[in-house]
Amino acid sequence: MLLISPDSVEEALDCAKAAEHLDIVDVKKPDEGSLGANFPWVIREIRDAVPADKPVSATVGDVPYKPGTVAQAALGAVVSGATYIKVGLYGCTTPEQGIEVMRAVVRAVKDHRPDALVVASGYADAHRVGCVNPLAVPDIAARSGADAAMLDTAIKDGTRLFDHVPPDICAEFVRRAHTSGLLAALAGSITQADLGPLTRMGTDIVGVRGAVCEGGDRNAGRIQPHLISAFRAEMDRQGREHAVGVPAVN
C-alpha cells in the first residue's frame, strides 16, 4: 500500500486528484516534527476532502513518554475521522516505555472505534535522538495490541531509511512484524530507487512525502499528483517483477 502525507487541506486535495494511485492519506504537520500532529479540524477537513473509500491516517506526534497524554491525543485523532492512528515513540527510551504508551493508545482508540488500526512507529535514526531501537518496534506493537509496526526517520536532513537501517535489517524488521501478525510500514525519504528492496522484503505500507513533492523537497515543494502516479507505477512494476520472480534491475 502507498501512504502519502499531505500537510494541509490544499495538499490533500492534490492527493485526491491522484486518489486512484494511493491507498492511505496520512495527515501530519511536518513543522512540528517528523510525525508532527496536525489539528483535529484539519484531520476532519481532510477526511471530508478525500474519497470516502480512502482511509485517512493521522499522526499523534513525536510523542513523549506520557501514556495518558498520548492516549488522549490518539482519541482526538480517531474522533476526528482518522482510521489509522500513528504514534512516533520519540520519548520512549526502552521497550517497556513503548509498550506502556502503545497499550494506552490501543485502548483509547479501540474503545471508541474497534476497526481503527493503530501503528507503533519507531525511528530508523533512533541512535541520533536517543529513542528505542528500531528492531524493538515490532515486539512493542505486538505486545501492546497494535496493528502495525513502522519506521520513519526522525531527522529530515536528507538522510534516508537505508542510510540508518540497511536493507537486511529492514527485512528483519518486516519479518518480525509478520511473525507477530502485524503490518510492516517503512518510510524515511524513500525514493523510487528504494522500491525494489522494499518490495522484495514484503513491506506492506510504504510512506512517502518528499518523493512526491515538487523538486523532491518535502518542505518547500508541494505534493504533485503526477509524481504520485509515477511513484505508484514504479511500485506496481516492482510488485509485478517480484510476483513472477524476475530479479529487479536496480
Ligand SMILES: O=C[C@H](O)COP(=O)(O)O
Ligand atoms: O509517513 C511518511 C513520511 O511523511 C515520509 O516523509 P518523507 O518521504 O519526506 O521522509
